[in-house]
Amino acid sequence: MTEQTTATRGARFGDAALRERLRIRMRVPVFAAPMFLVTGPALVTAACRAGIVGAFPTLNARTPDELDLWLAQLNRDTEGAAPYAANLILDRRNPRRDSDLAAILRHQPPMVIASVGAPDPVIAPIHAYGGLVFSDVATLRHARKAAEAGVDGLVLLTAGAGGNTGALNPFAFVAAVRQFWDGPLALAGGLTGGHELRAIQALDVDFAYMGTPFLAARESLAPxxxxxxxxxxxxxxxxxxxxxxxxxxxxxxxxxxxxxxxxxxxxxxxxxxxxxxxxxxxxxxxxGVGAITKEQPVVQIVADLIRAYEGGN
Incomplete structure (x- = not known):
């Protein structure tokens, strides 16, 4: 092991104070996860107004021009609500990577979730306008690399997440990441209810990253x-x-x-x-699909989460 690697492995990363600053802007610590072909402005806006982070993949807007319209609309419609997040696919095979980043820099969403690629190239320009960068990761190596690059938050994709998923056990993954990461941490993988929010907080996780509960939301673009x-x-x-x-x-x-x-x-x-x-x-x-038993508006889904999270049924 090189001297540099040894030093890096002993370093700590992440802004611990940011964890609380983000939580106080939310009624319950949940991200409505970005879902390909499912999440649009209506779901994101409803989520933010209900008091959670609403996130959407930029590729859900069919063209770069439509993405411009979506971002402008979300800036208007979520003013004074919980923050929203644009999910940017950084894979070099994404033909819209650069144009979608340009749209993000024009409209300046409060949060950007970097996926399928190293977040390094987007951190500085997003930080320049005051935005936060979260990176979703499915391995310890990628979590460490994202932390070293200077992201603001990590999303751990663990076994059981809908769509693209991880394979690691959430208990072990969180414990391993907390050995070097002090900043905001979101966990994805089979989470659907408010009681589970309290459980993951016992693991020192800040936010649940939930997609499946919002698939059947009335505001969802899913058929x-x-x-x-x-x-x-x-x-x-x-x-x-x-x-x-x-x-x-x-x-x-x-x-x-x-x-x-x-x-x-x-x-x-x-x-x-x-x-x-x-x-x-x-x-x-x-x-967590078995916990979803009916179609509901986002505001009701969040209300149910809050009630269970605060100790009700």
Whole structure:
């Protein structure tokens, strides 16, 4: 081990005071996670007004011009509410990476979630306008690299998260990251209820990163059949596969069968050649899908979270 690596491993990263500053802007410590083809301005705005962070993938806006309109609208509609976050895919294969970053710098959303790539290139320009950068990570190595790069927060993708997911146990992953990270920490992976918020805080986690509870929200862009599949689904309906995008993702088995993605022998067909079309043909959900029993507006979902979090039923 080199001297530099030894020194780095002994260093601590992250702004501990930022954890509390973010929490006081929220009624309950939750991010409505960005969901590809599902989250739009209506869901984000409803989430922020209800008192949680609303996040959306920039690619959900069909063009860079539409993204400009979405960001301008969100700046207006979330004023005085909890902050919103734009989720930027940094993979070099994303043809809109640079144009979407340019839109972010024009409209200056309060938070940016960097995904599928090193956050290093976007941290300085986003910090320059006062924005915060969170990085989602699925391994300890990537968590450490993001911390060293200077991100403001980490999102730990653990086993059970809907869509693209991690594989690590959340207890072990959080403990390992807290050995060097003092800043805000969000956890993704099968979280659906307010009681779970209290549980993860015992692990020294600040925020739950929830997607599946908002799939069936009335403001969701998911087709009605997807919402019903979530309402009717159980944990046994979730299939883990990397044959859609090349990364492990949790998907709904009934839809995979309906779309012909699962072969007669039970294997998932390889659809990695056309990622966008493939994602339109499948539906995601996380391990917590069984807790979702009805379609509701976002404000009611958040109210239920608050009631359980504060000790009610």
């Amino acid at each position: 009605e059949a997807h919402k019903q599949a979530v309402v009717q689904g159980t944990i046994d309906d979730i299939v883990l596969s990397d044959r859609i995008s090349g990364m492990n993702a949790n998907l709904l088995r009934p839809r995979l069968i309906e779309a012909g993605v699962i072969a007669p022998d039970g294997t998932v067909r390889d659809l990695r050649g056309d990622t966008l079309v493939s994602w339109k043909n499948v539906w995601s959900a996380g391990h």
